[in-house]
Amino acid sequence: MPPGEDLATLGRSGALLVLHLAARYTDQVVAELLPHYGADCPAAVVAMASRPDEIVLRGTLSDIADQVKAAGVVRTAVIIVGRTLAAEQFPDSFLYSTTRDRDSCGLTVQELGGGLSAGDSALGRELAEGLVEVLVDEGGGRPSGTE
Numbered sequence: 001m002p003p004g005e006d007l008a009t010l011g012r013s014g015a016l017l018v019l020h021l022a023a024r025y026t027d028q029v030v031a032e033l034l035p036h037y038g039a040d041c042p043a044a045v046v047a048m049a050s051r052p053d054e055i056v057l058r059g060t061l062s063d064i065a066d067q068v069k070a071a072g073v074v075r076t077a078v079i080i081v082g083r084t085l086a087a088e089q090f091p092d093s094f095l096y097s098t099t100r101d102r103d104s105c106g107l108t109v110q111e112l113g114g115g116l117s118a119g120d121s122a123l124g125r126e127l128a129e130g131l132v133e134v135l136v137d138e139g140g141g142r143p144s145g146t147e
Contacts, residue, residue, distance in 0.1 A: 011036030016082030023077035026065040034061055034080055042085035055079065058085075080106035 010017060011033045022029055023045060033041075039062035047055040057067045061081065068077075094100055 007032040008036070015084075019081075020078040021075075022079050023068060025075050026068045026079060029079055029081075030061050030065045037061055037081060037083075041081060041083060044080045044085055044098070045073060045077050046080070047071070047073045047075075049078070053130045 007029060014036065015031070019029060026045070030043075039060060041061045043059055043061050043064040045055075045057040045064060045068050047057075055071055055073060055077075057064065057071060057073070059067050064079075
């Protein structure tokens with residue numbers, strides 16, 4: 001690593017750390033971070049994220065290395081270390097909420113496209129439809145003045 005970007009220096013900040021490509025070196029990571037975070041600091045390892053064989057390990061710096069070894073994780077993983085992992089005083093993101101409407105943002109292509117008609121270009125219709133999809137994906141609602 002470049003000077004000043006070693007684990008000991010980063011660990012002194014006490015910030016949440018997300019380490020990519022380090023699962024093979026979990027013992028070394030733990031040894032370097034223990035003096036700065038303490039053995040009771042929450043830690044997690046996520047291997048093969050978003051794949052059917054995803055593995056999520058949760059623990060503390062005192063036991064995460066043993067969990068990683070027991071699970072056989074050696075690559076395609078991130079190590080996450082920090083007190084933030086234990087936070088309980090705020091709700092999960094609305095982005096992942098089961099109550100979030102993912103089917104519609106409440107706008108029709110006609111409303112969004114300024115009244116596209118059958119004579120308008122196919123490109124204009126595609127652009128308007130694409131914008132509706134973006135708004136749906138980002139959880140957007142009706143712009144002000146379109147109620």
